Amino acid sequence: MTAFQYTVIGFLTLLLIWELATAARHVRQRRFLLIRCATWFAAAVAIAFPHWVTGVGLLLGIRRGADFVLYGMVLTFIGTSFFFYSRYTKLEAQITELVRHQSIKEARQGGTTKASGTGESENES
Amino acid sequence: MLESPLSSVMDRNVWVVVPAYNEGQRLQHTLESLRALQTSIVVVDDGSDDATADVALLEEGVWVLRHIVNCGQGAALQTGMDFALSLGAEVIVTFDGDGQHRADDIPSLVQPIRDDEVDVTLGSRFLGSAIGIPFSRWLLLTLAVWFTRVVSGLAVTDTHNGIRAFNREAAAKIRIRMNRMEHASEILDQVGSLKLRYCEVPVTVHYSPSSLEKGQSSWNSLRIASKLFLARIIR
Numbered sequence: 001m002t003a004f005q006y007t008v009i010g011f012l013t014l015l016l017i018w019e020l021a022t023a024a025r026h027v028r029q030r031r032f033l034l035i036r037c038a039t040w041f042a043a044a045v046a047i048a049f050p051h052w053v054t055g056v057g058l059l060l061g062i063r064r065g066a067d068f069v070l071y072g073m074v075l076t077f078i079g080t081s082f083f084f085y086s087r088y089t090k091l092e093a094q095i096t097e098l099v100r101h102q103s104i105k106e107a108r109q110g111g112t113t114k115a116s117g118t119g120e121s122e123n124e125s
Numbered sequence: 126m127l128e129s130p131l132s133s134v135m136d137r138n139v140w141v142v143v144p145a146y147n148e149g150q151r152l153q154h155t156l157e158s159l160r161a162l163q164t165s166i167v168v169v170d171d172g173s174d175d176a177t178a179d180v181a182l183l184e185e186g187v188w189v190l191r192h193i194v195n196c197g198q199g200a201a202l203q204t205g206m207d208f209a210l211s212l213g214a215e216v217i218v219t220f221d222g223d224g225q226h227r228a229d230d231i232p233s234l235v236q237p238i239r240d241d242e243v244d245v246t247l248g249s250r251f252l253g254s255a256i257g258i259p260f261s262r263w264l265l266l267t268l269a270v271w272f273t274r275v276v277s278g279l280a281v282t283d284t285h286n287g288i289r290a291f292n293r294e295a296a297a298k299i300r301i302r303m304n305r306m307e308h309a310s311e312i313l314d315q316v317g318s319l320k321l322r323y324c325e326v327p328v329t330v331h332y333s334p335s336s337l338e339k340g341q342s343s344w345n346s347l348r349i350a351s352k353l354f355l356a357r358i359i360r
Contacts (some may be wrong), residue, residue, distance in 0.1 A: 085355065089356075092304065093302065095194075095196075096196050096200045096304055099192045099193055099194060099196055099200070099204075100192075100196075100200070100203065100204045100207065102193065103169070103190040103191050103192050103193070103204055104190060104204065104207060104208050104211070106190075106191065107188055107189070107190050107208060108182060108188070108189045108191075109186065109187065109188050109189070110181060110182045110183060110184040110185055110186060110187040110188075110189065111182075111184075111185035111186060
């Protein structure tokens, strides 16, 4: 193993331990934490045994293991970009609805001094 | 008061929605021109930093809604339309707050709706006149027209014109989800997909140095096109 492999695998091992410890504490976020753990584990394995990655690449008709990793990263990047753009637009729509609701509730008419909404109750309960 | 016989189609059931962002300097003139029509008016101050809302509140009877943050013109229009519908609007007219449009054009937009000939009327500066339009803006708008013809399949002559009118049913069906300037194309998309009856009406758009400052740049038009494309593939 090279110095790079020792360094990165050591770092990934620590990261994995920290993630697993966090997963044990936070039940609600466990799914995403486990996905991250799987990612770090796969990265550590790929760095420790690069010929395995090459083997997978050959199996899929991609000659070099590095190309296999590159294609995977590009696809992941595109997928996550779409995912976060979708999340962003949904969040923007939610904020807009909140702003809209409040502005209508606090509608005012020129020439009068008090706010006058469309009859929506101030008290939801 | 307007002298035109068209003014008979105007009453308080016609609501003019004016989205305004930092229009404190120009809004008063716009509202004064609208007041002569005897319609209901709602100004949506889209999170302005200046006194836009205060200027609007000086006008007797004008409704003022205030977005606490800037959401975009499309969002402001939808807010105004929701409000107008909740107060029983029969016809809703959208009208820019920057003084580009002429209030005198509104009765011509409302008339075909009142006569139940169409559900939506779209103002067209290319059927009417575009005073002081720079060549670059003309070119950009012409490209936008062709883009819309391809994407929406609507044979319109003007696409990003802020003056248009809807009957109550059309206004209730159309839902503007694109907050920024893409809403103009989105509205046309929905007019097409909802199979609403529409026609174009000649209007006059007056360009001034200040209105051009806030208008669409070439870069913005690319952003609009890319956002429309993304909206179609990502939900």
